[in-house]
Amino acid sequence: MATHKGFSVRRVGAATIDGMLRLGYATRFLARTLLSSGTSFRRPRLVVRELYFTGVLSLIIIIVSGLFVGMVLGFQGYHTLQTYGSESALGVLVALSLVRELGPVISALLFASRAGSAMTAEIGLMKATEQLSAMEMMAVDPIARVVAPRFWAGFISMPLLAAMFSAMGVFGGYLVGVVLIGVDEGSFWSQMQSAVDFREDILNGVIKSVVFGLAVTWISLFEGYDAPPTAEGVSGATTRTVVTSSLAILALDFLLTAFMFRGV
Amino acid sequence: MERSTLDLWVGLFVVAGIGALMVLAMKVGNMSGVSAGDSYMLTANFENIGGLKPRAPIKSAGVVVGRVSGIRFDNEKFVATVSMSIDKSYKFPKDTSASILTSGLLGEQYIGLEGGGDTANLASGDRIKQTQSAMVIEKLIGQFLYSKAAEGGDKK
């Protein structure tokens, strides 16, 4: 029994050290990516190309999900608010939920599973098929040529996608609340506008989505770059990207929310 | 994929994203809200601020003219000192009074400003002298019961 216990404690210790090693390696990877970003700025075409894959190809899922989330918020919000006779606050509820939380969080989760996993798989496959080694043998740094442009594309597209998600969500809430149920249009917008503050709510939402975007792209690129060069390795890395990103998004959201909206 | 098509899509994407941000700023939020640059500061002391919070609106005749920028406790006079940032385009006379009001029965609390007749206007850093504290429901009920009891006493 004693040996068994010692064994498991040792395993926990090993796992902790392993995790620290990985985190350290990932941080060095991020630093290298940032330091090798010169190419991305000198040749913006490289970033534009990746913006197409991370941003444009995520548009449909973001817009459709935003619309539906907003419509559900419209129904549920109305249902709850009418019990207190304050349906006119529906706009406030929909807008604040989206701008502060749901917009940045859900779009980041969708981004992780759509664009993040694709990035991991792509880079993992490039590694497995020796394309990264080939590039290095041609005296081209794969971090500068392959990783950094994707990083900046993720950095740019995440806040834009989150803004689109929130805007579509507000529109969805409007469709259900005003057009379908018949909440007064004037009070829907005016209450929303007086309650939603630009700096407090919208800007903080944008900051959140920027942080999530950085986290998701970092995780996705690192998992791809670090993936064992086999089919199982790449598929495992893709799964890890989605799981780790989702956890990171939710944990960061908690920290940021506690920091931003504390006591207000 | 042709280069130009790809560029077109990315361009559309960026425009749509910035457009969505603009919509959020203009239509959903109040971009015209008071910012630090074009406002001036006033202070007022209240005996009791009730549930007033930082960033609560300051209204005059129902129009938002500024926001509460800070609340602290004055440990010498034992009152609450509220600092307010008021939009530069609104001027108030020296004898303006400030009171803490509630929007609706259970709504948020805000500061109401009521202009007086003085010809000189309040300048940045001035203190509003006439203030009325927040209505505290326990006090109200207490007063009500006291006056009822007093009425009852008179009848006898």
Place this chain on the structure above:
Amino acid sequence: MSDNNLIEIKDVSYAYGTRPILTGINMSIRRGSTVAIMGISGSGKTTLLRLMAGVMKAKRGEVWVGGQLVNDLDQAGIYKMRRRLGMMFQFGALFTDLSVFDNVAFQMREHTDLPEAMIRDLVLMKLHAVGLRGAHKLMPAELSGGMARRVALARAIALDPMLMLYDEPFTGLDPIAMGIISNLIKALNAALGATSIVVTHDVQEALEVVDYVYYLSDGKMVAHGTPDEIRNSVDPLVRQFVYGEFDGPVAYQYPSRKLADDLRLSA
């Protein structure tokens, strides 16, 4: 070192952690020659190739390439050296998101300021050299294994390298494609005036192509010589490899207890 030798390897050792991969390797490769490094899987031949390309640095000894000591080069120096070096990977390692044309043009676009019109002419010439000028619009996924290898060859010679490295160029090819690749290795070496190093375990193909053979076993250089000398070698290690004998110094049986013990016959 002598000017006639493009590569000199002096008493080089390499180890992963405590596990030795290469021990005490000495080689000198003449300019313009085609050399094969042979050995069974895990003999350390790919590691030797990587040491020459500066992917890894020798723990002990000296690796000289083109008059430069690779051990001493920093990252920038290694990248500079690699511009004069072409490498063909085992399965081609073409960039799957770029067309055949863009693959061959990759280095020209990354490292030179040539106008697009000139790049176009150069790329078509390189593709013509491997007989695939007509395929320049295809994507790598549309190519057969042999064609992908030829495109990779065209890409490797894009900047007219002084040294060509081939990592297992014959693996997984049909006999016709193998013949094409081995002819191309010979022809390109003559046309470029380059030096070629072929790492392979395809004995018969390699012996046809190269001028000289180094044979590695367990990280040690056990034999070297001209193809004829290797064919007629009496070294049992070399004989087993060249003639594909199923048992010999490299044992057929995975190390185990006696069969009788395992079957409990001795009790």
